[in-house]
Amino acid sequence: MQENDAEAETAAEAKAEAAPETELAYARPYKLLVVDDEPDLERLVLQQMRREIRRKKYEFVFAHNGIEALECLGEDPGIDLVVSDINMPKMDGLTLLEKIPEVQPDVRSVIVSAYGDMKNIRTAMNRGAFDFVTKPIDFADLRVTIERTLRNLIAWREATESREQLLAIQKELDVARKMQQSILPTVFPEGPRYQVFGSMEPAREVGGDFFDIMNLDRGRIGVAIADVSGKGVPAALFMMSCRTLLKGAAIGAPGPGAVLREVNELLNQDNEAQMFVTVLYAIFDPASGEFVYANGGHNFPLVVHTDGSSRELPGTGGIALGVLSDIDYDEATLHLAPGESVVLYTDGVTEAENDKPELFEIERLRQVFEGVPPKNAEEANNAVFEAVHNFAGSTPQSDDITCITLYRSEADG
Numbered sequence: 001m002q003e004n005d006a007e008a009e010t011a012a013e014a015k016a017e018a019a020p021e022t023e024l025a026y027a028r029p030y031k032l033l034v035v036d037d038e039p040d041l042e043r044l045v046l047q048q049m050r051r052e053i054r055r056k057k058y059e060f061v062f063a064h065n066g067i068e069a070l071e072c073l074g075e076d077p078g079i080d081l082v083v084s085d086i087n088m089p090k091m092d093g094l095t096l097l098e099k100i101p102e103v104q105p106d107v108r109s110v111i112v113s114a115y116g117d118m119k120n121i122r123t124a125m126n127r128g129a130f131d132f133v134t135k136p137i138d139f140a141d142l143r144v145t146i147e148r149t150l151r152n153l154i155a156w157r158e159a160t161e162s163r164e165q166l167l168a169i170q171k172e173l174d175v176a177r178k179m180q181q182s183i184l185p186t187v188f189p190e191g192p193r194y195q196v197f198g199s200m201e202p203a204r205e206v207g208g209d210f211f212d213i214m215n216l217d218r219g220r221i222g223v224a225i226a227d228v229s230g231k232g233v234p235a236a237l238f239m240m241s242c243r244t245l246l247k248g249a250a251i252g253a254p255g256p257g258a259v260l261r262e263v264n265e266l267l268n269q270d271n272e273a274q275m276f277v278t279v280l281y282a283i284f285d286p287a288s289g290e291f292v293y294a295n296g297g298h299n300f301p302l303v304v305h306t307d308g309s310s311r312e313l314p315g316t317g318g319i320a321l322g323v324l325s326d327i328d329y330d331e332a333t334l335h336l337a338p339g340e341s342v343v344l345y346t347d348g349v350t351e352a353e354n355d356k357p358e359l360f361e362i363e364r365l366r367q368v369f370e371g372v373p374p375k376n377a378e379e380a381n382n383a384v385f386e387a388v389h390n391f392a393g394s395t396p397q398s399d400d401i402t403c404i405t406l407y408r409s410e411a412d413g
């Protein structure tokens with residue numbers, strides 16, 4: 001439990017230190033509805049957020065249960081974000097999440113729950129919560145979460161307000177790119193035993209790549225990379241739905257295979273557009289080096305050894321999510337030794353073209369690390385992008401280039 005708490009504290013500190021460099025733009029204060037039955041929370045929020053309140057960045061309103069919150073939403077259409085506790089009298093936070101779209105569909109929600117209450121957090125994510133924070137509230141972590149959630153809300157509003165007015169396909173793709181970028185992590189957790197780093201470069205035509213990193217129980221982390229079929233705004237919307245479902249399923253699920261199975265079932269329940277997504281999801285235990293993964297039709301990750309040699313991880317036989325229901329996803333396990341890395345990528349890497357035309361392919365990816373094993377996750381990631389850019393030269397990029405690297409530190413202590 002102490003190790004788990006330390007991992008959570010490390011992640012919160014990293015969020016605070018690596019907050020987005022660009023200030024969140026605001027023509028008016030963003031209005032946040034805080035829902036909690038604790039009498040001291042209102043005073044604490046106003047005290048901790050006094051700087052943002054003075055700058056007229058945020059305006060806070062408060063409710064003590066779900067019923068009061070729905071009344072506030074019905075009376076005030078200017079509310080942008082709901083931050084709600086789960087356990088409350090009269091109407092709890094999970095019920096509130098179900099009711100919010102009936103009153104104000106254009107609002108985002110962040111759930112607050114006790115540390116370790118993974119079952120309820122998982123349910124909240126599946127009911128539409130964009131993100132969550134745990135109690136006792138770390139206000140540095142809360143600020144980062146609010147900022148990220150509002151950025152996503154801004155991108156969504158730009159999309160919905162602009163779509164009827166778009167006169168050219170490029171404008172639509174620009175909106176989709178913003179939506180796509182808004183959900184990607186900008187702060188990466190790390191500990192004494194591991195580092196994670198990821199990045200994505202969108203193409204001129206937007207696809208649906210995304211990646212995510214999740215702090216799980218017992219100090220473990222979840223790592224996901226995915227590629228949605230199609231392009232443009234539909235792919236971006238489907239991508240956001242997949243990300244939310246994946247994060248919700250990851251909290252408390254017994255393993256990566258169960259996570260992919262649950263997300264696949266949920267996608268198949270409401271998929272009139274018949275879109276699909278390839279996903280690789282893994283759970284890494286920094287203490288043991290165990291990397292357990294399930295692959296839903298995605299590219300095989302690359303394991304880079306301490307001497308720079310590498311090999312592809314075998315597949316697990318899973319198909320893309322959203323194609324068929326009632327599918328089981330098998331798991332496989334890798335023991336990552338200190339100094340080794342796992343490189344996850346989308347086909348924008350291996351299918352990058354030069355002017356001949358030739359494809360970059362897996363062998364060139366392996367050559368990136370031959371004789372020069374990476375010393376950290378960011379170095380490995382940057383090396384992949386540099387190699388792809390050098391190979392492609394002036395040839396226009398036709399697909400998103402996405403890569404995320406997990407590095408197990410050699411200093412195992």
